[in-house]
Amino acid sequence: MKAQQLNEEIMKIKKNLAISDTGFVFDPSTGDSYTLNPVGLELIQLIKSGQDLPAITTHITGKYDVDAIAFERYYLDFIATLRQMHLIDDNA
Amino acid sequence: MTKLAFERPIIQRINAGLPSKYGLPRHIEPLSHIEGVSIRELLSRYGSPLFILSESTIRRTYRDAHRAFSTRYPNVQFAWSYKTNYLNAVCRTFHQEGSWAEVVSGFEYDKAIANGVPPEYILFNGPDKTRDDLQKAIKNQSFIHIDHFDELYEIIALTKELNQKARVAIRVNMDTGIYPQWDRFGFNYENGEAWDALNRIMASTQLELVGLHTHIGTYMMSTEAYKTAAAKLAALAVGLERKHKHHIRYIDIGGGFASRNTLRGAYYPGTDTAPSFDDFAEAITSALMSSELKPETLPMLILETGRALIDDAGYLTGTVLANKRLADGRRATIIDAGVNLLFTSFWYDHDIRPVEATSEQTEDTTIYGPLCMNIDVIRGSILFPLLKKGDHFVIKRVGAYNNTQWLQFITLRPKVVMIDTQGQVHVVRKEEKLETINAQEVVPVHLDKIEW
Amino acid sequence: MTTLDKTLTIAVSGINNIDSPGPGIPVIRGLRESDKIRARIIGIAYENLEPGAYMHDHVDKAYKMPYPSDGVESYLERLRYIHSREHIDVLIPNFDSELFTLMKSEKILTEMGIRTFLPTLAQFEERHKANLPDYGRKYGVLVANSETLTSIADLNHIREKMEFPIVVKGKFYDAYIAYDLEQARIYFNRISAKWGLPIVVQEFIRGTEVNVIALGDGRGNTIGAVPMRKQYITDKGKAWGGITLADDTMMELTQKIMHATKWRGGMELELIRTKKDELYLIEINPRLPAWVYLAVAAGQNLPEALVRLALGEAVQPFARYDVGKMFIRYSYDMICELREFEQLSTHGEL
Structure with missing residues (x-):
C-alpha cells in the first residue's frame, strides 16, 4: 500500500527555484544556493517535468548501470534530503 | 550500448560563510592496487576486512633509514621494536635486513628467540622484566636496559646467584625541550640520577656496562630534541671515559620518529610535516660527531625506531556496509573495520581511500566502524567520495601498533596477508574463529547444562 | 631597471x-x-565570498584553491593547473598557513617558472610564536615570555609560570586576552578547533602596540621599513586606523633583526612599548601585513620592491617615508551578480 502511494505520488519541486544546467540551484525565497551532481540534476529535471517514480526509474535504469531496487533507495534518500532543505513543496 | 556508471544523486548547500573548513574540494584518489596486486581480488580471496602488508615497502623503508644513518656515522645498528608490530613475518623481514630485536616483555623476548634472533642481539627494555625474565636475559647475555634502581639491585643479586656477569645499559630520561617530558622511564639526566646509576654499575664487578639508552617520546616531529638527546648521552659517555677509562659499546637513541600519518588536531597533513630519516639522522649523528667522543672509540649507534619503519607498509581494506543520513543532514558511511582493528584512529586522521574509481563528487561524511559503540569513529568529518553499499575502501599507513593493539571486541580479527617482493600473497596471520576464542575458555561443569 | 616592457602575471592570495x-x-x-x-x-x-575575486578592477582572474591543510600535493596540483592557463611569473602568498607549503615547494615552483620571495624554512620556524623566547635570547631582543601547549590539561600549570592576564594565541592566527583559567580554556578550545595545536600562551605585556612593516632582501639588508601605531583597534584586534611614526629605536630594532636573521621577504613586527619605554617583541608575522598600503602611500611601494626582488633585480633600499601619514579602514558594499557567485562556487574560477 505504501509502495503504491509512493509510486503514484508526483513530487513537486518548490516553485521559483532557479536551476542552471551546471547544477547550480538558487532558492530565491531563502537566498540559499546549492550544487547538484549530474545525477541529482537529472532527477530534479525529471521530477520538474512531472514524471512519477516508475517513469523516472525506467529512464534511469535504462541509462545507468543500476537496478530498480538500488535506485529506489538512492532516490528516496535524495528526496528526503531535498525535503530537509525545504526544496520540495509538500502542499502542492 | 553499455550503460553509464551510476552515482548516487546528491545536493549540497554552498557554504557562503567565511571561512569554512574546506577550500576547493579535493578529489580523493582511489587506490586499487598495492604492489601491483588488486585489492578487490585480495578481498574476494581472503575476506573483508583484511590487513595487507607490503614486504617491499618494509625493505625499502628500512634501507632508506639505514642509508640515512650509515652514510653519516660509521657504526649503525637497528633493533626492531617488537611492540610496534610483532607479527613474525614482519619481525623476520626486519631481521633479514639486519635488525636486532628490541623487546619490552618476557613474551616479546621469547618471541624474538623463537624468531631465531641470537640472544646477544636482543635489547631488553621496559619497566616490566620479571625475575625469570632477568635470569634468562643474564644467562643468554642479552643487553638489559635498566629502568630503575630496584631493577639494578635485583640484577646485581641475580648475577651473584647465577655467578655470571650481566651486560647492562641504563635508560636515561632528560629534558630535550619537548613536552611532555618522558620522565617515568629510566634515570634522570639533569638531577644526576643517571650519573649515580652509572657509577654504581661501574663499581660492580658483576655488571658489564655496555651502553646508554634513551627514548625521548613518541611521534616526534622535532629533530632538534634528538640532537639534544644525543649530545647528553655523548656527554655521559665522555664522563665515563674520563672517570673510569671505560668505553661503552653503544649509544641507543631509541625511537619515536613520526610517521607520515596525520595527528588529529594537526593543521598540515603528516605527509608534509614528518621529518625524513635524513633529517633525524643529520640531527643525531651531527650531535655525536661534534661531541667529545674520540673518533677511534666511537660507540655503535643503535636505533629502535618502529612506527616510521612500518607504518607505510600496512593497509587495512574492507567494505562499505551502509550509508545513512545523520539528524543534521550529514552523510554517515558505515564500514566493516572499526576501532577494534584500527586502534590508531583514536589519534590519527587516517588516510582513507576508495578502492574503485569514483567521480569528482564528494560529500561531508562521517565514517563509522561496525561496532555497537558510539566511539567507533574512523573519520569524524571528511569530504569523501560517494561510496555505495558493497564498495570498498582502503586505509593507508596502518602498519604500526594496530596488529599489536587491536582488540578482540564484539567480533573476530581478520586475516593479515603479506605481499612479498615477487608479488606473491601469503597469509601471515589467520583469521580468528569462534573456536580460537573458545579454546582459551573453561566452562565450570555446573554451567554445562542450560534448560530452556 | 624597468620591467615595464613586459606585462607580468602576478598571483596574489589573501584577497579576503x-x-x-x-x-x-x-x-x-x-x-x-x-x-x-x-x-x-x-x-x-x-572561499566563494572572498571580495577580491569580484573586484575586477584589482583582480583580472580569480581561482579557488584547496587549503594548504589538504597537503602539498593537492596544492601544487591546483597551482599547476592555474599556471598552465596563466603562466604565473611571481606568486605572492599572503596567508601564514600558505607559507610552510610554499617554502617546502620552492624548488618545484622555481622549476615551474614561478618566482617567489619567501623566508627560508629555518627563518620561518625560528620566529614562530612558540620559539619566541629562544629567538629573543639569540638576537638580544626583549620578548614576551611564552609557553607552548599541546593539550588543554597543560593550562592547569600555567599559573606557576606566568600571571594572568595571559594572551592565548593560535598557531597562525587569533589571539585573545584571558583574565582567568576559565576564559583561557574557552579560548584554547575555540582556537584549537580552528587552527589545530599547539596553542601558545604568552605573558600579557602592558603598553601601547606599535608595528613595523619591513622588507628584507635575504642578505641582511632592510629594503624598506615603516613604523606605525594603530590609532584604534577593532574588536577583532585589527587596525581601524593607523599613522606612520618617526621612531629611531623601532627602526634600529628592525634593522638589527633583518641584519641578524638575513630575513628574505615581507615582515611585520608586532611590538609593545611599555611605560618604561621598553620595546617588547610579541610577534613576527612572516609576510606583508594588511596595512601595507599605508607604506605605499608613505612613499615605500614594498609590494613592487618585493616583486622586483623576486625577479632577481637589484633593488635600492628606500631612503625615506612620510611621517604622519594616516589610514582609516572603511568597508564598502560591492554589488555582485549571482552569476559570478555561481561561476566561482561551481567552477572554482571567475
Whole structure:
C-alpha cells in the first residue's frame, strides 16, 4: 500500500527555484544556493517535468548501470534530503 | 550500448560563510592496487576486512633509514621494536635486513628467540622484566636496559646467584625541550640520577656496562630534541671515559620518529610535516660527531625506531556496509573495520581511500566502524567520495601498533596477508574463529547444562 | 631597471578584503600603482565570498584553491593547473598557513617558472610564536615570555609560570586576552578547533602596540621599513586606523633583526612599548601585513620592491617615508551578480 502511494505520488519541486544546467540551484525565497551532481540534476529535471517514480526509474535504469531496487533507495534518500532543505513543496 | 556508471544523486548547500573548513574540494584518489596486486581480488580471496602488508615497502623503508644513518656515522645498528608490530613475518623481514630485536616483555623476548634472533642481539627494555625474565636475559647475555634502581639491585643479586656477569645499559630520561617530558622511564639526566646509576654499575664487578639508552617520546616531529638527546648521552659517555677509562659499546637513541600519518588536531597533513630519516639522522649523528667522543672509540649507534619503519607498509581494506543520513543532514558511511582493528584512529586522521574509481563528487561524511559503540569513529568529518553499499575502501599507513593493539571486541580479527617482493600473497596471520576464542575458555561443569 | 616592457602575471592570495582583511588587495593596489611594473593579477581565493575575486578592477582572474591543510600535493596540483592557463611569473602568498607549503615547494615552483620571495624554512620556524623566547635570547631582543601547549590539561600549570592576564594565541592566527583559567580554556578550545595545536600562551605585556612593516632582501639588508601605531583597534584586534611614526629605536630594532636573521621577504613586527619605554617583541608575522598600503602611500611601494626582488633585480633600499601619514579602514558594499557567485562556487574560477 505504501509502495503504491509512493509510486503514484508526483513530487513537486518548490516553485521559483532557479536551476542552471551546471547544477547550480538558487532558492530565491531563502537566498540559499546549492550544487547538484549530474545525477541529482537529472532527477530534479525529471521530477520538474512531472514524471512519477516508475517513469523516472525506467529512464534511469535504462541509462545507468543500476537496478530498480538500488535506485529506489538512492532516490528516496535524495528526496528526503531535498525535503530537509525545504526544496520540495509538500502542499502542492 | 553499455550503460553509464551510476552515482548516487546528491545536493549540497554552498557554504557562503567565511571561512569554512574546506577550500576547493579535493578529489580523493582511489587506490586499487598495492604492489601491483588488486585489492578487490585480495578481498574476494581472503575476506573483508583484511590487513595487507607490503614486504617491499618494509625493505625499502628500512634501507632508506639505514642509508640515512650509515652514510653519516660509521657504526649503525637497528633493533626492531617488537611492540610496534610483532607479527613474525614482519619481525623476520626486519631481521633479514639486519635488525636486532628490541623487546619490552618476557613474551616479546621469547618471541624474538623463537624468531631465531641470537640472544646477544636482543635489547631488553621496559619497566616490566620479571625475575625469570632477568635470569634468562643474564644467562643468554642479552643487553638489559635498566629502568630503575630496584631493577639494578635485583640484577646485581641475580648475577651473584647465577655467578655470571650481566651486560647492562641504563635508560636515561632528560629534558630535550619537548613536552611532555618522558620522565617515568629510566634515570634522570639533569638531577644526576643517571650519573649515580652509572657509577654504581661501574663499581660492580658483576655488571658489564655496555651502553646508554634513551627514548625521548613518541611521534616526534622535532629533530632538534634528538640532537639534544644525543649530545647528553655523548656527554655521559665522555664522563665515563674520563672517570673510569671505560668505553661503552653503544649509544641507543631509541625511537619515536613520526610517521607520515596525520595527528588529529594537526593543521598540515603528516605527509608534509614528518621529518625524513635524513633529517633525524643529520640531527643525531651531527650531535655525536661534534661531541667529545674520540673518533677511534666511537660507540655503535643503535636505533629502535618502529612506527616510521612500518607504518607505510600496512593497509587495512574492507567494505562499505551502509550509508545513512545523520539528524543534521550529514552523510554517515558505515564500514566493516572499526576501532577494534584500527586502534590508531583514536589519534590519527587516517588516510582513507576508495578502492574503485569514483567521480569528482564528494560529500561531508562521517565514517563509522561496525561496532555497537558510539566511539567507533574512523573519520569524524571528511569530504569523501560517494561510496555505495558493497564498495570498498582502503586505509593507508596502518602498519604500526594496530596488529599489536587491536582488540578482540564484539567480533573476530581478520586475516593479515603479506605481499612479498615477487608479488606473491601469503597469509601471515589467520583469521580468528569462534573456536580460537573458545579454546582459551573453561566452562565450570555446573554451567554445562542450560534448560530452556 | 624597468620591467615595464613586459606585462607580468602576478598571483596574489589573501584577497579576503572583509572587515578584518587579508593583505591581498592592499598588495595589489601597490602593484597597480607601480610605475616600474605592469601586471596582470591572478587572485587566489579559498572561499566563494572572498571580495577580491569580484573586484575586477584589482583582480583580472580569480581561482579557488584547496587549503594548504589538504597537503602539498593537492596544492601544487591546483597551482599547476592555474599556471598552465596563466603562466604565473611571481606568486605572492599572503596567508601564514600558505607559507610552510610554499617554502617546502620552492624548488618545484622555481622549476615551474614561478618566482617567489619567501623566508627560508629555518627563518620561518625560528620566529614562530612558540620559539619566541629562544629567538629573543639569540638576537638580544626583549620578548614576551611564552609557553607552548599541546593539550588543554597543560593550562592547569600555567599559573606557576606566568600571571594572568595571559594572551592565548593560535598557531597562525587569533589571539585573545584571558583574565582567568576559565576564559583561557574557552579560548584554547575555540582556537584549537580552528587552527589545530599547539596553542601558545604568552605573558600579557602592558603598553601601547606599535608595528613595523619591513622588507628584507635575504642578505641582511632592510629594503624598506615603516613604523606605525594603530590609532584604534577593532574588536577583532585589527587596525581601524593607523599613522606612520618617526621612531629611531623601532627602526634600529628592525634593522638589527633583518641584519641578524638575513630575513628574505615581507615582515611585520608586532611590538609593545611599555611605560618604561621598553620595546617588547610579541610577534613576527612572516609576510606583508594588511596595512601595507599605508607604506605605499608613505612613499615605500614594498609590494613592487618585493616583486622586483623576486625577479632577481637589484633593488635600492628606500631612503625615506612620510611621517604622519594616516589610514582609516572603511568597508564598502560591492554589488555582485549571482552569476559570478555561481561561476566561482561551481567552477572554482571567475
